[in-house]
Amino acid sequence: MTTDTRLELLPAVDVRDGQAVRLVKGESGSETSYGDPLAAALAWQEDGAEWIHLVDLDAAFGTGSNRELLAEVVGRLDVKVELSGGIRDDESLRAALATGCTRVNLGTAALEDPEWTRAAIAEHGDRIAVGLDVRGTTLAGRGWTREGGELFETLARLDADGCARYVVTDVNKDGTLAGPNLQLLRDVCAATKAPVVASGGVSSLDDLRAIASLVPEGVEGAIVGKALYAGAFTLPEALAAVRAVAGR
Ligand SMILES: O=C(O)c1ccccc1N[C@@H]1O[C@H](COP(=O)(O)O)[C@@H](O)[C@H]1O
DSSP states (O other), X not given: OOOOOSOEEEEEEEEETTEEEEOSTTOTTOOEEOOOHHHHHHHHHHTTOSEEEEEEHHHHHTSOOOHHHHHHHHHHOSSEEEEESSOOSHHHHHHHHHTTOSEEEEXXXXXXXXXXXXXXXXXXGGGEEEEEEEETTEEXXXXXXXXXXXXXXXXXXXXXXXXXXXXXXXXXXXXXXXXXXXXXXXXXXXXXXXXXXXXXXXXXXXXXXXHHTTGGGTEEEEEEOHHHHTTSSOHHHHXXXXXXXXXX
């Protein structure tokens, strides 16, 4: 359970083939391109972001790597970075942490390699978060192309291993502007004491207010992607909206 009352916002910069993109439901080929990832991240920082959620989609899909570019982006930012995509072994974890990012998200590795994940959590503590990317309550890995077990069984195992934080994505909502899956967030918060970062579906300030209302249940942050890029609201408007909920 988080003690801070204000929802953290994490604008997303997902990188494919060197470009900032948004996908729909994580489907390869559904990309809309938004140009230079560094420019996008610096723009969110300029607009008041405290975090950037930075994803190497090629590494997540197994179609390549944007490692050097992402390291440069992290190095040029003054804000906290949550880095993910393709962090699956000692070498990729070491490289990710060496960028100076605040924390990394493990996805596929947490589903396929429990022993390695346990050791990574034991060694790096809250610099490790686990991304729980689900369709229904079935986890998805390898670019969301492969099923990876049942959400609540995996959550119980990761909790027992001391996982500090979960990033919960409803894959069917991601990039759709269809609204967040609030019941999923409530259910995950009820099952763990660790803070939860919400991801997928945010379309409006009301969606952010609804997620912010779950802070007392354990939601700590929300990743915002498509809505910001599409101009549904600005980041300053979003920050003001979640501050207002916290001040009630
Ligand atoms: O963010 C996306 O749109 C996305 C789409 C498809 C696959 C992964 C995606 N994002 C994030 O990538 C990591 C998982 O990477 P890995 O499995 O550890 O290589 C995770 O944070 C996803 O949310």
